[in-house]
Amino acid sequence: MPETNYATDLALLTDAAYRAGEIALRHFRNAPQVWHKPGDAGPVTEADLEVDTMLREYLTAARPDYGWLSEETEDDTARLATKRVFIVDPIDGTRSFIEGQETWSHSLAIAEEGKVIAAAVFLPVRDRLYGATLGSGATKDGTLMETSQRQGLTDAHVLATRPNMEAQHWRSLPRITRHHRPSLAYRMCLVAEGRYDAMLTLRDAWEWDIAAGTLIAAEAGATVTDQRGAPIRFNAPDPASDGVIAANPTLHSAIRGALR
Numbered sequence: 531m532p533e534t535n536y537a538t539d540l541a542l543l544t545d546a547a548y549r550a551g552e553i554a555l556r557h558f559r560n561a562p563q564v565w566h567k568p569g570d571a572g573p574v575t576e577a578d579l580e581v582d583t584m585l586r587e588y589l590t591a592a593r594p595d596y597g598w599l600s601e602e603t604e605d606d607t608a609r610l611a612t613k614r615v616f617i618v619d620p621i622d623g624t625r626s627f628i629e630g631q632e633t634w635s636h637s638l639a640i641a642e643e644g645k646v647i648a649a650a651v652f653l654p655v656r657d658r659l660y661g662a663t664l665g666s667g668a669t670k671d672g673t674l675m676e677t678s679q680r681q682g683l684t685d686a687h688v689l690a691t692r693p694n695m696e697a698q699h700w701r702s703l704p705r706i707t708r709h710h711r712p713s714l715a716y717r718m719c720l721v722a723e724g725r726y727d728a729m730l731t732l733r734d735a736w737e738w739d740i741a742a743g744t745l746i747a748a749e750a751g752a753t754v755t756d757q758r759g760a761p762i763r764f765n766a767p768d769p770a771s772d773g774v775i776a777a778n779p780t781l782h783s784a785i786r787g788a789l790r
Contacts, residue, residue, distance in 0.1 A: 536663035539648040542592055543638040544661060549588065550581045550636040551654030554621060558655070559630045573624055578602050581620035581636070589616050589638075596640065599769055601738045607767070614642045615765045617741040622651075623713035632656055637715035639741035641764035649742035651715045660719040660746050668722050668749035677751040677778045678727040683788060686781065689717040689729035699732055704788050714774070718743025721776045722750035728777035728785060732757050737769040743776075753782040757789065 557577035564575050582602035590598055593616070597609030600618040609615045616638070621627050623634030632655040639649040651660040660675075662668035668675050680686050683704040690708055697703055709726060711717050717729040718740065741764050744754045756762055757773030775785055 536648050536666070539593075539640050540650065540661055540663050542589065543640065543648055543650040544652075544659065546585055546588055547636045547638055547650045547652035547659065550585060550620065550638075551652055553577065553581050553584060554627070554634075554636070555654050558627065562628070564628060573628060574602065575621070575624060575628060577627065578621045578624055582618070585616075585618055585620060585638070589618075597765065599737060599765065601736065605769070609765060610767060612765075614640055614647075617641055617646075617737050617764060617769075619715065619736075619738040622715045622739055623711075626712035631712070633711050633713055633716055635713045635716050637713070637738065637742040639745065639764075641741060644763040644765060646741050646745035646764055649745040651719050651742050651746060653716065660722065660742075662722075662746040662749040664745065664749070666749070668746045670719070670723055675722050675750040676724055677721060677747070678724045678781075679778060680727045681780045681784075683781065683784045686727040689720060689726050690731065694730060694732050699790060700788055701790055702788070714739040715743040718747045718752075718754070718774075718776050721752055722747045724750075728775070728781055730757070730773070730775045730785060732773045732789075734770040734772060735774045737764055737766070737771070740771065740774055744774075747776045751778055752776045753779045755782070755786075759786050 562575040597612035597615035619637040622637045627634040636652045647664040688706045720726045754776045756771045762771045
């Protein structure tokens with residue numbers, strides 16, 4: 531397969547993200563049809579499915595040699611044999627979308643041999659675009675970003691759900707200010723932007739939720755690992771990581787040291 535420039539791949543993801551936003555906004559706050567996935571796996575709307583279909587057709591037509599992994603498409607192990615793979619969440623934060631909130635996103639990434647090399651996260655309601663390519667930094671609406679430089683956990687502003695801050699997970703509970711956003715991809719972008727000091731989730735995290743955000747945060751200066759401190763490899767046979775921690779290197783180390 532001929533090599534494709536990372537910037538060209540990012541341009542493709544960006545265009546696809548804008549197209550996804552146009553579809554999603556037609557359904558947003560317009561009583562979209564909602565179904566509930568088996569096994570308490572959460573809701574899915576007609577917008578999720580329409581966006582997924584468009585993205586799959588548009589992106590794989592542009593890059594027919596790339597594999598495909600999406601929350602809303604039945605997994606095909608053929609992706610494991612491809613050098614590059616699209617990793618997509620058509621709508622990250624579906625519950626937020628259903629409730630008419632603003633902070634859901636489209637999360638699009640391309641991984642090459644386990645590493646994300648191009649990523650876009652788009653919030654259509656706010657017309658906010660985050661992007662990154664491997665080795666070239668991360669941007670918000672075209673402006674380079676940098677993580678917070680906070681050095682310790684005390685008084686840090688951390689994006690995490692309430693169960694992550696229960697005492698059994700910590701050697702001693704840190705004194706932090708906890709915040710939440712429904713989209714994991716957006717949480718990672720907010721760390722990249724420096725608006726929050728860290729994000730963490732101690733539950734398994736699906737690749738489509740975190741692939742784009744992992745590159746964006748890392749290119750802004752964050753260390754991003756699973757909860758055990760191991761690098762996250764993408765396009766895995768079981769496409770989930772053992773949690774996620776994202777923060778500048780010093781704060782990341784402090785979080786790892788405080789966890790059991």
